[in-house]
Amino acid sequence: MKLFQLIVLLTTIVIIQHTNVEAAKILGVFPTTSKSHYTVGSALMKALAKKGHEVTVISPFPQKKQLKNYHDITTTNVWKAMEPFTSGFLSNINKGPIETILRIYTFGKVLTNSTLTDPAVTKLINSRQHFDLVILEVFMTDAMLGFAHHFNAPCVGISSFGASKWTTDLVGTPAPPSYIPNPFLAFTDHMSFKERLMNTLMSVTESLVLRFVDQPVQIEIYQKNFPDPKPTLNELKxxxxxxxLLNxxxxxxxxxxxxxxxxEVGGMHINRNPNPLPVDIQSFMDNATEGVIYFSMGSNIKSKDLPLDKREAFLNAFSKLKQKVLWKWEDENMPSKPDNVLIQSWWPQNDILAHPNVRIFVTHGGLLSTMEALYHGVPVIGIPIFGDQHLNMAKAERGGYGxxxxxxxxxxxxxxxxINTILGDKNYKQNAQLISQRYRDQPQNPLDLAVYWVEYVLRHKGAAHIRTASMDLSFVQYHNLDVLAILLGVPVLLAHVLVLMVCRKKSNKPNRYGDDKKRN
Structure with missing residues (x-):
């Protein structure tokens, strides 16, 4: 028996030694002023710090309370630089897809430049610090890949809203436009001919904008802010x-x-064990016998900036409800606020959606918001404004949960x-709960999976063995255009030669009628 226990102990020690990684110094770069984007990245960084890694995080959101092994490098310039974009979302609602793409890449240019020129970041670049790994949010900020080369460290990318051309191009993931809908279009994976045509044209347009509009700007920012010698940005990509890691x-x-x-590590930011709500909010929701409607337009769009007619539409609609309403309102006062409405500038969204009395989530349709709603089985009413929000809400309608x-x-x-449609039709709630069951049915917590892959890259010194060979191929080679040219060109060439030979043979054959005429 003692021998058996000894074997088990030794086996456990061996397993631990092979699965754990020594404490590493990790740099996290999450530059956007969107709190939702930071929420995803910080969840991973906090988990890594908790495991004993020493993490340093570049972001506009410093910790209110000091965390063990967690160090902030707080950017300040980015707030002023990004203000024209964050305050102009609603005014750009009428923009077409092409204008939207151009605006988004301009957003990325300003975000990248203001972050890399921030005094705190410049000080870090000029320091002699060492990092074993860089974790970078991939969001039109290609120049920031310079951190990986500058600190001679492997890099793990994070996308806060799933796969896009920005991420697929970094690791060679295929994205055929025949069934992979572009994030800027509200299509499904089963498209009609017209939709496939539009999807392909949009993907081509995005590639051209990336190549001829965004890439030159990112190269210039990269060359200006990281010291020589360095490889080209295209080599780094x-x-x-x-x-x-995809959210x-x-x-x-x-x-x-x-x-x-x-x-895929979608929802790694979701707290599987909701925190207790503040007493006033808990009481408000507990006493909502007819249920609660939660209304938030996310971190980028402020409800207080809604035009008066839109604001009054919400106020009038909410005032007629039996349900109570929690409204994310970024001001201390709300004129004509109904008694059944409770306002606050920021809500513990995940903890609220976990409350059993929540009936509907009125949202802008951002991926984090819809993901949290589905995790808790809450139907949604979406008011999409930009980006992938239209795509997310198209999925909600087709899925029957929004x-x-x-x-x-x-x-x-x-x-x-x-509101009355969703409240009166139990199928919306049932569909949301069904998807919640599918989503929760995972062999591993998404945050644990994300930590595993970060440590996997650390353990294997960049894990070059998982790099796909497609990253070394040109466009012609990747799509086998040279092979197709041979396979199609050679038969066509042979057929052409054969036709020429037959025609020449016919033209050289004597004309018997002409010969008879000469003899006569």
């Missing part, structure tokens, strides 16, 4: 990133192929109709 899950999206180095109210069509009547 092909070789620097070991893996990309997505197939149960919430569509099945699609991924290379080994692209891993309705869309277009921003330009907001009225008391449309809002009331959408």
């Amino acid at each position: 092909k070789k620097a990133v070991s893996a990309v 997505n899950h197939f149960s919430l999206s569509y099945p699609r192929p991924y290379v080994t180095g692209m891993i 309705l869309t109210v277009p921003y330009l069509e907001i009225s008391q009547e449309r809002l009331t109709q959408a």
Whole structure:
């Protein structure tokens, strides 16, 4: 018996030695002023710090309370630089897809430049610090790949909203436009011919903008802010990133192929054990016998900036409800606030959605918000404004767990109709709960999976063995255009030669009628 226990003990020690990694120095770069983007990245960084790694995080959001092994490098310039974008979301609602793409890449240019020129970041670049790994949010900030080369460390990318051309190009994940909908279009994975045509044209347009508009700007920022010697940015994009962690899950999206180095960890920021709510909020929700409607337009869009007619439409619609309403309102006062409405500038969203009395989540349709709603089985009413929000709400309607109210069509009547439809039809709730069951059915907590892959890259010194060979191929080689040219060109050439030979033979054959005429 003692021998058996000794064997078990030794086996356990061996397993631990092979699965653990020594404490590493990790740099996290999460530059956006969008709190939701930071929420995803910080969840991973805090988990790594808790495991004993020493993490340093570049972001505009410093910790309110000092955490063990967690060090902030707080950017300040970025707030002023990004203000024209964050305050102009609602005014750009009428922009077409092309204008939206151009605006988003301009957003990325300003974000990248203001972060890399921030005094705190400049000081870090000029320091002699050492890092074993760089974790970088991939969000139109290619120049920041310079951190990986500058600190001679492997890089793990994080996408806060799933796969896109920005991420797939870093690890060679295929994205055929025949069934992979572009994030800027509200298509499914089953497209008509017209939709496939539009999807392909949009993907081509995005590639051209990336190549001829964004890339030159990012190269200039990269060359200016990181010291020589350094490889070209194109080389870094092909070789620097070991893996990309996606905030997505197939149960919430569509099945699609991924290379080994692209891993779905959707919802890793969701607290599986909700925290207790503040006493006043808990009491408000507990006493809502008819249920609660939670309304938030996310971190980028402020409800207080809604035009007066839109604001009054919400107020009038909410005032007629039996349900109580929690409204994310970024001001201390709300004129004409109904008694059944409780306002606050920021809510513990995940903890609120976990409350059993929540009936509907009125949202902008961002991926984090819809993901949290589905995790807790809450139907949604979406008011998409930009980016992938239209795609997310199109999925909600097709999945039967949500309705869309277009921003330009907001009225008391449309809002009331959408709310009453979901409240009166139990299928919306049942569909949300069904997807919640699928989403929760995972062999491993997404945050644990993300930590595993980060440590995997650390253990294997960048894990070059999972890098796909497609990253070394040109466009012609990747699509086998040279092979197709041979396979199609050689038969065509042979056929052409054969036709020429036959025609020449016919032209050289004597004309018997002409010969008879000469003899006569």
